[in-house]
Each structure stands twice: as structure tokens, then as C-alpha cells.
Amino acid sequence: MPTTPTRSRCSKRDANRGAWTAEEDQKLAQVIETHGPRRWKLVAAKAGLNRCGKSCRLRWLNYLRPNIKRGNISDQEEDLILRLHKLLGNRWSLIAGRLPGRTDNEIKNYWNSRLSKKIKQKESQSKFLEPDQSQDPRNNPSAMHSVADNDGGTSKREEEMKSDVSRDDFLDNFNEGPLNLEWMSKFLEVDESWF
DNA sequence: AATTTGCCCAACCGCAGACTC
DNA sequence: GGAGTCTGCGGTTGGGCAAAT
Incomplete structure (x- = not known):
């Protein structure tokens, strides 16, 4: 079975995992304010977060992005x-x-x-x-x-x-x-x- | 009061297409 | 044109919490 080592993925060993802290959220939001919500790998690095870009993107899209409605689906x-x-x-x-x-x-x-x-x-x-x-x-x-x-x-x-x-x-x-x-x-x- | 069960939701994983060099 | 990288998507997992036993 051939492997596909070229795919980008989070390193299970090195990256921070699990729930995000308020401090991480703040850092991420600050970097996105400056650089915009793209180049997630760069964003993760700039924010000094030990998270992969993918994780940052998900956090932004599902939680930090402006105008997010939460709960109470009508x-x-x-x-x-x-x-x-x-x-x-x-x-x-x-x-x-x-x-x-x-x-x-x-x-x-x-x-x-x-x-x-x-x-x-x-x-x-x-x-x-x-x-x-x-x-x-x-x-x-x-x-x-x-x-x-x-x-x-x-x-x-x-x-x-x-x-x-x-x-x-x-x-x-x-x-x-x-x-x-x-x-x-x-x-x-x-x-x-x-x- | 302690334990079990079920639900909810945030986050992770792997895949595939798009993009870049 | 091809290899490598990035991005976006849907599926799945696992922790926290409340209700039930």
C-alpha cells in the first residue's frame, strides 16, 4: 500500500493539541487582524502558537470569526x-x-x-x-x-x-x-x- | 452520594482539489 | 508539466456536563 507522505498534516508529536485557551485565541485573532485569514501555517508561526495551521484555521472559522451565531438554532x-x-x-x-x-x-x-x-x-x-x-x-x-x-x-x-x-x-x-x-x-x- | 449513560460540541484526522514554485 | 504545499471539506473522536439509575 503506497503512502502519501507529501500531504501536509499536523505533527502529532510537536503540536499543541486539545482545547484552545483564551490566550491562544487572543494571539490568533491579533495575527489574523494583521495578516488576514490565509496562509495558515504562517499565521500559526506568527502567533507563536504551537499549533498547526489547520488547527488555527478551524478555530478561526468555527469560533473566532466575526458575526458567528452560537447556539439556539431557530x-x-x-x-x-x-x-x-x-x-x-x-x-x-x-x-x-x-x-x-x-x-x-x-x-x-x-x-x-x-x-x-x-x-x-x-x-x-x-x-x-x-x-x-x-x-x-x-x-x-x-x-x-x-x-x-x-x-x-x-x-x-x-x-x-x-x-x-x-x-x-x-x-x-x-x-x-x-x-x-x-x-x-x-x-x-x-x-x-x-x- | 456515587456511578452510569447519553448528549452536545470542539477539535482532530484523512482525503482531495487548488495552488505555487 | 510535475512535485510539493496549502486549503477546504466531511467524517469521527473524545471530553465535559447533566440526567438517570
């Missing part, structure tokens, strides 16, 4: 997450892009800890009531995943792209700006049966 946000997940699958960064102030990590966590359970409950209820509907992929998010997750031969992302082609027109609007409220409200009005 009903409207939850509804939007559910709909977007049905549309896009586990593409958390895309979903997060439509929820200002929310991070992909937060949405992923929220999904894994709460929404996936809700869906399973709903599914088992609907199976009990209408067993045939569960065969339709539009009523079964995990079935949609099985298309996107197929990695036999081609890359996973390539397959995802293929599976999305029919939705490109829809996604054109989706990809335009961080939050087009007019479009978003239209999206929220889309007939449930579309999914």
Missing part, C-alpha cells in the same frame, strides 16, 4: 437545514453558506445529534403508515446519499456533481450570494411534495 433555521439537506445531502459547507453566522461544523453537529434522529423517527412513522413511500428517494434522504456516496471507480465528489446536474438551475440561484432573502423565502414556500 425553528426557521432548522427547517431550512432540513430542506437543504434533502436537496444537497451532507454538504455542510454549502448548507452553512445559506445560514449566516452558522458554521459547517455547527450544522453538522446539530444534524448528527438532533435532526438525524428526528428524521429516523419520522421515517419509521411513515413506514408504518405508508410503507411504499419509503421506496421513493425523495422521501428517503439516506437513499439520496446512496447515490452521492457511491465511490465505485470515480471520486465521491464527481458522483455528487453528477447527481446534482438536474438541480443545477435551482442551485444557480443558490450559489449566487450569501443570503438572498427573497429567494430564500421562495425556497421555503416550495411545495413539500417537491422533496
Whole structure:
């Protein structure tokens, strides 16, 4: 089995790991204020943090970045997450892009800890009531995943792209700006049966 | 009161595409 | 054009905490 030693990664031996301290946060924020949120390896070095760039980037994106909303995902946000997940699958960064102030990590966590359970409950209820509907992929998010997750031969992302082609027109609007409220409200009005 | 269980969330890991030299 | 590096992403892990036993 060939190895891929060229990939950059955090050194397990040398780098500081675990929870960030307030002092580390402050140093990181200061350096980013000066140099901007890029060249993360450099940022880590400039900040004098014994952390890898990757870790700094994650900390910035998920915690230190301005305008981050924390906790209390509203009903409207939850509804939007559910709909977007049905549309896009586990593409958390895309979903997060439509929820200002929310991070992909937060949405992923929220999904894994709460929404996936809700869906399973709903599914088992609907199976009990209408067993045939569960065969339709539009009523079964995990079935949609099985298309996107197929990695036999081609890359996973390539397959995802293929599976999305029919939705490109829809996604054109989706990809335009961080939050087009007019479009978003239209999206929220889309007939449930579309999914 | 002590222990176990389950949940939540921050952080880490590995992969793959983009970028740079 | 190719090798090496950086960046971004989704999956997974593990610690802290509260509720249950």
C-alpha cells in the first residue's frame, strides 16, 4: 500500500493539541487582524502558537470569526437545514453558506445529534403508515446519499456533481450570494411534495 | 452520594482539489 | 508539466456536563 507522505498534516508529536485557551485565541485573532485569514501555517508561526495551521484555521472559522451565531438554532433555521439537506445531502459547507453566522461544523453537529434522529423517527412513522413511500428517494434522504456516496471507480465528489446536474438551475440561484432573502423565502414556500 | 449513560460540541484526522514554485 | 504545499471539506473522536439509575 503506497503512502502519501507529501500531504501536509499536523505533527502529532510537536503540536499543541486539545482545547484552545483564551490566550491562544487572543494571539490568533491579533495575527489574523494583521495578516488576514490565509496562509495558515504562517499565521500559526506568527502567533507563536504551537499549533498547526489547520488547527488555527478551524478555530478561526468555527469560533473566532466575526458575526458567528452560537447556539439556539431557530425553528426557521432548522427547517431550512432540513430542506437543504434533502436537496444537497451532507454538504455542510454549502448548507452553512445559506445560514449566516452558522458554521459547517455547527450544522453538522446539530444534524448528527438532533435532526438525524428526528428524521429516523419520522421515517419509521411513515413506514408504518405508508410503507411504499419509503421506496421513493425523495422521501428517503439516506437513499439520496446512496447515490452521492457511491465511490465505485470515480471520486465521491464527481458522483455528487453528477447527481446534482438536474438541480443545477435551482442551485444557480443558490450559489449566487450569501443570503438572498427573497429567494430564500421562495425556497421555503416550495411545495413539500417537491422533496 | 456515587456511578452510569447519553448528549452536545470542539477539535482532530484523512482525503482531495487548488495552488505555487 | 510535475512535485510539493496549502486549503477546504466531511467524517469521527473524545471530553465535559447533566440526567438517570
